[in-house]
Amino acid sequence: MTTLEEQIDVTTPVGRTWEQLHRVADYPRFVAGLRHAAAHGRNRARLDVEIGGVRRSFVAELTDHGRGRVMTWQTVDGVHLKGTFALRPLDETHTQVQLRLEYDPETLRDDLGGGPVGFAQSHTIEEAVRTDLALFKELVEHR
Secondary structure: OEEEEEEEEEOOOHHHHHHHHOOHHHHHHOOOOEEEEEEOOOOEEEEEEEEOOEEEEEEEEEEEOHHHOEEEEEEOOOOOEEEEEEEEEEEOOEEEEEEEEEEOHHHHHHHHOOOOOHHHHHHHHHHHHHHHHHHHHHHHHHO
16 A cells, blocks of 8 residues: 655635535546546545546545544545545644545556556656645635
């Protein structure tokens, strides 16, 4: 299992950042390859992705950890991914968004088809996550 940790500071209060993180339908606005996302029951989301011309759908289970402003998500079918978002207020108008992503490179490549391997794959995923966080920052700051 490979673990990637990234963070970004946003110029919004922690409460507003938390609310945006829970707007599942907005995920395609900041997650590369995600074409459609919708709530699917109380704690699940249906996600439709397209990567390298290959379309896949899967369901992710979302778990809030309350006042700590931590949300964990894990796919329950298809692509095997697990992530945790943790929000830390820096002051009244600034929040640090921390993301921890856990994935198996071989399984990810098999589930989504093709693409780079080894270091190139890790670099590609790191760049995608950094871009996703930058897009999230733009979205939450300009909403």
